[in-house]
Structures are given as C-alpha cells and as structure tokens.
Amino acid sequence: MKCKTFKIHLQDETGNFDEMKFNKFLENVSLPQVFASVVNNEFWSIAVFYEESATIQSFAETQNFAKEKQFPERSQPTESFQPAKTFIEKPAKAETVPPVPIVLTADQEKSYAALRSWRNEQASQTGLAPYMIAHNDSLMQIAILEIKNKEDLLQIKGFGEKRAEKYGDEILRVLNAAE
Numbered sequence: 099m100k101c102k103t104f105k106i107h108l109q110d111e112t113g114n115f116d117e118m119k120f121n122k123f124l125e126n127v128s129l130p131q132v133f134a135s136v137v138n139n140e141f142w143s144i145a146v147f148y149e150e151s152a153t154i155q156s157f158a159e160t161q162n163f164a165k166e167k168q169f170p171e172r173s174q175p176t177e178s179f180q181p182a183k184t185f186i187e188k189p190a191k192a193e194t195v196p197p198v199p200i201v202l203t204a205d206q207e208k209s210y211a212a213l214r215s216w217r218n219e220q221a222s223q224t225g226l227a228p229y230m231i232a233h234n235d236s237l238m239q240i241a242i243l244e245i246k247n248k249e250d251l252l253q254i255k256g257f258g259e260k261r262a263e264k265y266g267d268e269i270l271r272v273l274n275a276a277e
Contacts, residue, residue, distance in 0.1 A: 100147070101147050103144065105141050106144065127149065202238075206241045213241060216272045232261075232265070236255060236257060240254055240273070251266050
C-alpha cells in the first residue's frame with residue numbers, strides 16, 4: 099500500500115486544477131482509505147492510501163493532462179467521482195480528570211455555611227450576584243485554611259487587596275461567630 103497527499107484550494111481558481119489532478123489520480127488506483135481535513139479554511143489536505151491497478155500509468159504521465167486541457171467553469175462538474183470511505187479527523191478531546199471531592203470537618207462545614215449565609219445576605223443588600231462578592235470555592239478555601247486576619251485572605255484564589263479590604267473585617271467576624 100502506498101500513500102499520497104493532495105492539497106485542494108477552496109478560494110481561488112487553482113482549486114479546479116487541484117481537483118482535476120486529484121480526480122485523474124483516482125481513476126487509476128484502488129482506495130482502501132482516505133483521510134481529509136480542512137486547513138485554516140484555505141484548502142483541503144487529503145491523505146490517500148492506495149494500491150496501484152495493473153494498468154496504471156505513472157503518476158508523472160497523469161499530470162500531463164493539465165497541459166492539454168483548459169480549466170473548466172466552476173459551475174460545471176469536472177469529472178464523475180465516487181468517493182471511497184472518507185474519515186475526517188477531529189481533534190482528540192482532552193481527557194478530563196474527575197474532581198476529588200473535598201471533605202470538610204464539622205467545624206469547617208459550620209464556617210462554610212456561615213460564610214455562604216453572610217455572602218447571600220450581602221448580595222441581597224447590595225443587589226449584586228452572590229458570586230461577585232465571593233465564589234463558593236473561595237468561601238470553602240477560607241473555611242479550610244482557617245483564616246485569622248485580612249492578610250491571610252490574600253492567599254485565597256479570587257481575593258485580591260480590594261476584596262480583602264472591602265470584606266475582610268466582616269468575614270473575620272463571621273468566622274469568629276461560627277467557632
């Protein structure tokens with residue numbers, strides 16, 4: 099079995115020539131497999147796995163037909179073509195690793211619940227969405243890491259200086275009340 103690649107342009111006049119060359123090649127071979135994909139919306143990239151028939155001319159001779167023929171109009175079909183089984187390659191999906199469940203102690207669960215309650219109250223008072231005050235993941239990290247001061251909040255993903263300054267005292271108050 100042999101392999102040959104072709105490039106068929108999509109947007110310009112050379113596309114017809116590319117297609118004619120490809121079709122002429124297909125007249126003389128047997129195709130077990132064809133792989134094709136569009137590259138940058140500019141051209142088809144085609145890999146043909148083929149076996150030569152007994153009466154095949156050399157491929158160099160089949161390319162000479164282009165010198166003898168004019169380019170056909172785009173609206174007219176170039177030649178009849180019966181495609182072989184075609185596979186279009188799709189990018190492989192990245193395997194996702196399921197998240198490891200986080201198990202909280204009773205005290206951490208109590209702190210987390212208190213922080214969520216405080217966050218939801220803040221959201222209703224200010225008219226903000228709860229996630230704009232603090233994400234659940236951030237509140238869980240606060241409960242797990244047992245934050246003791248505003249500087250500790252800077253370790254938490256999603257808490258920069260502004261958010262730590264704005265909500266730090268209230269978060270510490272909620273944590274102390276939950277103990």
